[in-house]
Amino acid sequence: MRILFAPLAAVSHYFHMVPLAWACRAAGHEVRVASQPAITDVITRSGLTSVPLNEAAQPGDREWLKLDMDALAALPPQERLARLRDIRTRQFVAMADAISDDLSAFARSWQPDLVVADPLNLAGPLASEPLGVPLIHHLWGPDVARHLGYPGLGLPLEMWPDELVRLYERFGLKIHEEYVAHTVDPCPDSLQSAKVPNRIPVRYVPYNGSGPVPGWLRGPAERPRVCVSWGYVHTAAAGGQGSRLPDVVAALAGFDVEIVVTVAKADREVLGDLPGDVRVVEELPLQLLLPTCAAVVHHGGGGTMFTAAVYGVPQVVVVPDAIASALLTGPLADSNAGVCLNPDESVDGIKNAIGTVLTDTAQEGVRRLQQEILSTPTPADVVARLERMAR
Incomplete structure (x- = not known):
């Protein structure tokens, strides 16, 4: 069987697909990963075969993330969500248009039996529909996109942007509210905030690069180790401005702990100066670090949240904005597996939350979430279901 993976050109979204792609390869299937050149090296380093699309353009892989969050925050809640959806939809349509010709041509040539795409990769149907093969969505966390309402995820057709309608019609696609046959979802049931149709639960297997x-990581830590991770997405979106990371480090200063701050190499310069006893590491995969940690403080990204949950690490989440608070981290707080703080939480508030998760009071919910994830079907189990779909 030939399986074409079509991630969004964003590292944090792609990482979630890797374990299923590995499982497909281990089962003897052919796998190709088609995306923009911005993540070609990331795909190759994951051990999979990359198909770069639209190599001539090579847009910056973070341009689509940049938003004026202050302006959005000033809007009423429903207007804010609608505005966010409209801005992002235009960006995703532009990304789909940029790769549409190359993706469609490769699909016609290679003839996949299945297409596994990020829900926000609006070019996914262009690879599956003309060939009559199933389109499978692969989530990266709570299904925020479906909650907000995006094309192809239940959004009424009259609300679709004209640019996307014209793009699909150019390739002969009939416009539908939904194109997806099933959705592979690594988000635990207790953390999933949306009703996902035809959902296929899959165990989250940590892969963060x-x-x-x-x-220094090969032996036991001399003191309790606390990881501070600010991720790829939100550092890029903020351009380093308004980061709460200095406040988190200041809150940790009152504890007898080892502080490890993880950053992408491209993001290190925007973090500024940190105290000398803080270890700053670049490009260190979280699946190597978090098993050694007593706690993690982060921005609410799905990769960090789920990796911590797999290894039973208590979490403090300082959400970047009100939207993330409601859709991404609210279920985590409800599960008692972590403490979620508002974007404007004080240093003292962050310190109190860290103190909470470093005690036994946070452990019961952590263990319950860990067991939930470990009891979910593995990627290898899901491959068997994909095989039946292609027959």
């Missing part, structure tokens, strides 16, 4: 284990 590849790299060697550094010497």
Whole structure:
């Protein structure tokens, strides 16, 4: 069987697809990963075969993330959500248009039996519909896109942007509210905020990139180790402005702990100066670090949240904005597996939350969420279901 993966050109979204793609390869199937050149190296380092699309354009992979969050925050809640959806939809349509010709041509040539796409990759139907093969969505966390309402995810056709309608019609597609046959979902049931149709639960297997284990990480920590992770997406979106990371480090200063701050290499310069006893590491995969940690403080990204849950690490989430608070981290707080704080939480408030998760009071919910994830079907189990779909 030939399986074409079509991620969004964003590292944090792609990482969630990797374990299923590995499982497909291990089962003997052919796998190709088609995306923009911005993540070609990331795909290759994950051990999979990349198909770069629209190599001539090579847009910056973070331009689509940049939003004026202050202006959005000033709007009433419903207007804010609608405005966010409209802005992002235009960006996703532009991304789909940029890869449409190359993706469609490769699909016609390679003839996949299945297409597995990010729900926000609006070019996904262009690879599946003309060939009559199933389109499978692969989520990266709580289904925020379906909650907000995006094309192809139940959004009424009259609300679709004209640019996307014209793009689909150019490739002979009939416009539908939904194109997806099933949705592979690594988000635990208790954290999923949306009703996902034809959902296929899959165990979240931590993959946050590849790299060697550094010497300092090979032995036990001398003090409780706390990871501070600000992720790729929100650092890029903020351009380093208004980051709460200095406040988090200040809150941790009152504890007898080892502080490890993880950043992408491209983001290191926007973090500024940090105290000398803070270890800053670049491009260190979280699946190597978090098993050694007593707690993690982060921005609410799905990769960090789920990786911490798999390893039973209590979490403090300082959400970047009210939208993330409602849709991404609210269920985590409800599960008692972490403490979720508002964007404007004080340093003292962050300190109190860290103190909470470093005690036994936070452990019961953490263990319950960990067991929920470990009891979910593995990617290998899901491959068997994909095989039946293609027959």
